[in-house]
Amino acid sequence: MRKLTLKMHFNYNKPVFTFLVVLAFFVSYGFFYKTTNSAKALPLETPRLQEGETYLHHLAYGFVYNETHEQAKWIAYCLTKKEASGIIERSDNFEEDPLVKSGTATDGDYAKSGYDRGHLAPAADMRWSIQSMEESFYYSNMSPQLPAFNRGIWKKLEEKVRDWAVALDSILIVTGPILSPNLPTIGANKVSIPAYYFKAVVDFKGPKSKGIAFVFPNQGSKLPLMEFAISINELEKLTNIDFFYQIEDKLESTVESTVCKTCWP
DNA sequence: CTGACCGCC
DNA sequence: GGCGGTCAG
Numbered sequence: 535m536r537k538l539t540l541k542m543h544f545n546y547n548k549p550v551f552t553f554l555v556v557l558a559f560f561v562s563y564g565f566f567y568k569t570t571n572s573a574k575a576l577p578l579e580t581p582r583l584q585e586g587e588t589y590l591h592h593l594a595y596g597f598v599y600n601e602t603h604e605q606a607k608w609i610a611y612c613l614t615k616k617e618a619s620g621i622i623e624r625s626d627n628f629e630e631d632p633l634v635k636s637g638t639a640t641d642g643d644y645a646k647s648g649y650d651r652g653h654l655a656p657a658a659d660m661r662w663s664i665q666s667m668e669e670s671f672y673y674s675n676m677s678p679q680l681p682a683f684n685r686g687i688w689k690k691l692e693e694k695v696r697d698w699a700v701a702l703d704s705i706l707i708v709t710g711p712i713l714s715p716n717l718p719t720i721g722a723n724k725v726s727i728p729a730y731y732f733k734a735v736v737d738f739k740g741p742k743s744k745g746i747a748f749v750f751p752n753q754g755s756k757l758p759l760m761e762f763a764i765s766i767n768e769l770e771k772l773t774n775i776d777f778f779y780q781i782e783d784k785l786e787s788t789v790e791s792t793v794c795k796t797c798w799p
Numbered sequence: 800c801t802g803a804c805c806g807c808c
Numbered sequence: 809g810g811c812g813g814t815c816a817g
Contacts, residue, residue, distance in 0.1 A: 624804080650806055658804065685805045685814050693804080693815085754814090 582776070590633045590674075594666035595655050597674060599631075600713060603726035604639050605677045608710035608775065609654045618699040620661030631674035638673035643721025652679030654709045656692045659699075677711050678720055678727045682754030688731065691748060691759055695735055698798065706736040708777050712749070728752055734766050734777060735798075736789060744797050745789040765793040 580589055586601040595611035628651060631638045644651050654675050660666040669675070679688065699705050711728030718727045734747040747769035748762045755762075767790045770776055778790065 626806090645808095652805085656804085681806070681813070685812095687814090689803095689805055690815065 588634070588636075590631075592633070592666075592669040592672075593663070594660055594669050595675075597654075599634050599638075599674055601636050603711070603713045603717070603728075604643075604723050605713075605725060606654055606674055606710060607713060608708055608777070609675060610706070610708045610777075611655060611659075612704055612706050613659055613696070613699040614704040615700045615702075617662040618659065618696045620663070622661045622664055622667045624657050624661075625664075625667050625671055627668065628671050628673065628676070629668075631672035634674050637723070639676060639721065639723050639725045640673065643723050643725050644676070644678065647678065647720040648680075649678035649720060649727065650681050650684040651676040652684040652688065654711075655707075656696075658692065659696060659707075677731070678725055679731070680753055683731075683750065683752050687750060687755045687757075687759070687762075691733060691750075694759060695733065698735065698737075701799075702737050702739070704739065706738055708734040710773070712773055732769055732773060734769055736766070736778070738789075743789045744794060746793050746795075746798050760795045763793055763795055763798075766790040 581598060583589060583598065587607060588599050588601075590597060590599060595609050597609040598607040599605075600607040628641060630640060651673075653670055654677055655670050657667065657670045660670040695705070695707060710732055711726070712730040712732060713726060713728060717729065719725055720727060730749055730751055732747060732749045734745065736745040737743060745766045747764050747766045748759065749764060749769065749772060750762050764772075766777065770790070
């Protein structure tokens, strides 16, 4: 009798059940698509490398790791409007990067050092997938930043750049420390403490391509962001890195040689 | 002031 | 998870 009741119950609800299964499928598919199907071609091909450097890439970004300074020399990725609008929560799970076979910095290097584990590629730019979020917490993406810098003007720039990704649909971003010999270090792995950081942003679409770069000292500042803006050419002289030689032909020379501060609201 | 992000312990 | 710094609105 009980079995019959259950059977009738099931039969009675079968259309509802079927509907729920189909609904669940589409909801999960939508979630899966939105959060994981954003794999993208990296903006840069294999770059020129110096001694002690390796070029690697994760799903979300490519980077050159510098073994001497125990951190990335630069990190590059394209950020789209859709990605900048991601919903994945911050993981806060710092890990050594499995791709860097020579080893990265560790928890111990930064602990009680007085320096923040500052993201080069911001966690908030990686909210479009669980994997990209986790990648942003690899120590290959960390650099010792003074808290007043990381939580202040550096964060302000990151938020501005995210706004640009949304407003312009997609942009190319290159970020890094300015590494030089004999920097002070933290931890047993001797992670260099950079004196300056840079960020270059290129809007590479259409006839109105434009580029802008920023260089900040590793310290807090109350000055407006645009006080730190320079052209990409100037940044390349400063860092001695030719960032965009692979796509130079696609960029108008003015993208690198000039900076239009009012073109980037 | 609140919320968003950046972190620390 | 609780707490604090910094900034925008």
